[in-house]
Amino acid sequence: MQILLVEDDSAIAVGLKKLLMKEDFVVNCVATGQQAINQVLISLPDIIILDVGLPDMTGIEVLKKIRALHAELPILLLTARDEIKDKVEGLNAGADDYLTKPFDIDELIARLRVIERRLGTVKNSCIQIGAIILDIEKHEVSIAGALVELSRREYMLLKALMERAGHVLSKEQLEQTLYGWGEEISSNSIEVHIHNLRKKIDKSFISTIRGIGYSVKKS
Structure with missing residues (x-):
């Protein structure tokens, strides 16, 4: 299962990549919204983990642009915001799920496994x-x-x-x-x-x- 991680904080990106690789995910990282969009055009990942706070555009803007290209591509939002309206905006824009920072890595992995089962022929573990x-x-x-x-x-x-x-x-x-x-x-x-x-x-x-x-x- 190949994940595209869109995260501008290099320390978080490196840490998440190492933890997810231990769970047998293949993880590629980009730091900006435009890089994420470009990568989707070049080679489609299985899942995108998308940070809402990016340097060049908001994660919601990236989400909308990617949704216009691929309606079914699973996208999980990472946000530091804790307001309900921000979560609702992300879900309305087409996000499949979201996690609020700081989050527990086990919860992230569990949510990725749910998406993984939905994508493939696997109905259980x-x-x-x-x-x-x-x-x-x-x-x-x-x-x-x-x-x-x-x-x-x-x-x-x-x-x-x-x-x-x-x-x-x-x-x-x-x-x-x-x-x-x-x-x-x-x-x-x-x-x-x-x-x-x-x-x-x-x-x-x-x-x-x-x-x-x-x-x-x-x-």
């Missing part, structure tokens, strides 16, 4: 296909009840494929799921992760669609 169960809340994968030890990126890759079971995901889509801006990506990184996953789970679970990408079958 677990995805099960055959004997393989992926628990989003616990960050665990098990086969027939036995836990399987996966690296962070192996888990993220398997999660992306299981969430979109029945669909083919290209190498480029999977790279966007696993890596943020500026991270070094070797030319065969996805192939290596797929190879390692196949050794740890059923070899036939992940199918290669030659020239297109990878997929897993629906249960």
Whole structure:
């Protein structure tokens, strides 16, 4: 799940990015409203976390501009304001949710998980296909009840494929799921992760669609 964090306070942005990455989100950061709009035009994230207080325009203005481009893109507002009218303005402008600073990181993660479940095929905290169960809340994968030890990126890759079971995901889509801006990506990184996953789970679970990408079958 790729998040675009729009926050002009670098300390807050760095701290949030580190905490969210620990929860297996891929986080990219920008500091202005115009940068956020430009990024949405270039490459659409899965979720936007948008600070209301930005240096070049208000978060509400950014929200309205992005809504005109993408009506369904989930946007969560961060605001230091505690007045009801400001929250109502944000929701009326198209925000999916909001948090007032200071906020508890666990509450932010919980709200992001709700949006994440709404976006994908996941209806609860677990995805099960055959004997393989992926628990989003616990960050665990098990086969027939036995836990399987996966690296962070192996888990993220398997999660992306299981969430979109029945669909083919290209190498480029999977790279966007696993890596943020500026991270070094070797030319065969996805192939290596797929190879390692196949050794740890059923070899036939992940199918290669030659020239297109990878997929897993629906249960």
